[in-house]
Each structure stands twice: as structure tokens, then as C-alpha cells.
Amino acid sequence: MAVLSTLRRIIRTIDQNEKELSQLSGLTLPQLLILQTLQAEQPMTTGTLANRMDLAQATVTSILDRLENKKLVERQRNQLDKRKVWIQLTADGVARLNSAPDTLQSRFIERFQNKKDWEQSLLIGSLECIAELLEAPDTRTAPMLDSGELTRSGE
Incomplete structure (x- = not known):
């Protein structure tokens, strides 16, 4: 059936592109999208980032953990409200983002x-x-x- 064949073609294209992106940048698509979102507006709280990305805060936190381990983002606790954590790109994060396809x-x-x-x-x-x-x-x-x-x- 042509519709299913076309759907498989779309899925294959997305998969291949994501693999290429990961090989070239060392980042997954969600990681790259978080870096791009932060570049547009930073610093940003985890909650705001999750809302901008339309993802659960727990998902964003997990991705941020990996980005922080790669030294591409840094977190800073708000001095007035310790519950708020601000996220921003590091110099390495900006460089990685600028070199990503x-x-x-x-x-x-x-x-x-x-x-x-x-x-x-x-x-x-x-x-x-x-x-x-x-x-x-x-x-x-x-x-x-x-x-x-x-x-x-x-x-």
C-alpha cells in the first residue's frame, strides 16, 4: 500500500538524519534542540525550558544532566529562591551548537x-x-x- 510505504520512507529519513546528526555533532536531536532553545533565550529555568520544548520537566532535567556532564550547559541556583535553577550555555555549548549541522x-x-x-x-x-x-x-x-x-x- 502506497501510504504505508510512504510512512516507512518518512520514518527511515528521520532515523537516518538523526544518526547523521548524532555522528556529526555528538548530540541527540533533543539535546541539540535544548541547546538551540537556550541560545535563543538564556538564562532560563528548567520549567520554562520544558514549556518552550513542550516536554515534561523530568525529561528536560534528564537531558540537561547529560548536557551538563558534557560541559555544554551550566546550572546556577537562584540566590533568592533556592528552588529555581537557571540554565545557560557554556562557551563549549555555544561552540558545539555553532558547529552542528x-x-x-x-x-x-x-x-x-x-x-x-x-x-x-x-x-x-x-x-x-x-x-x-x-x-x-x-x-x-x-x-x-x-x-x-x-x-x-x-x-
Whole structure:
């Protein structure tokens, strides 16, 4: 069936791109997206970062642990409110981010935004129909092109 074949092609493209991204940058897609989000606005609290990424705070904390171990981000506890922890990029984090290749996601967004409004609506409607046919739950998910789990062993 052509639809399933096309879906497999999309999944394979996402997987291949993520592997290339990881090999070239040493980062997973979620790690790279967190660095990009921090670069746009820092310092930022973990809660704000989780909201911007549309991810659970526990997921973001886990990814930040790995980024901190790689010395790409640093955390600083707020002096007035010890419950708040501010996150910002380190110099190494900025360098790693600047040398990282473009993500499939950023290229997709740029190309999608260049489509006419009616084309965008048609694509969204078609994808929503496919999700319904696959009985995909209607839950809030992060807008990132990643076919794997956010936390992988060996990160």
C-alpha cells in the first residue's frame, strides 16, 4: 500500500538524519534542540525550558544532566529562591551548537512555511487523518522530528 510505504520512507529519513546528526555533532536531536532553545533565550529555568520544548520537566532535567556532564550547559541556583535553577550555555555549548549541522526539523519548517496556506492546511489535514487511521492517541506531543525515545542509553 502506497501510504504505508510512504510512512516507512518518512520514518527511515528521520532515523537516518538523526544518526547523521548524532555522528556529526555528538548530540541527540533533543539535546541539540535544548541547546538551540537556550541560545535563543538564556538564562532560563528548567520549567520554562520544558514549556518552550513542550516536554515534561523530568525529561528536560534528564537531558540537561547529560548536557551538563558534557560541559555544554551550566546550572546556577537562584540566590533568592533556592528552588529555581537557571540554565545557560557554556562557551563549549555555544561552540558545539555553532558547529552542528542544520536539523531535518529546521529544514522542514522552512520548506513548510514557504508553502501556500491552502497547501499547509491540506498537509496538516492529511497527517491528522493518518494519525486517526493509525489510532494515534490525541495527546500533546513535542513538535520534533524524532522517531526514537528522548532518553537513550549511552548518552
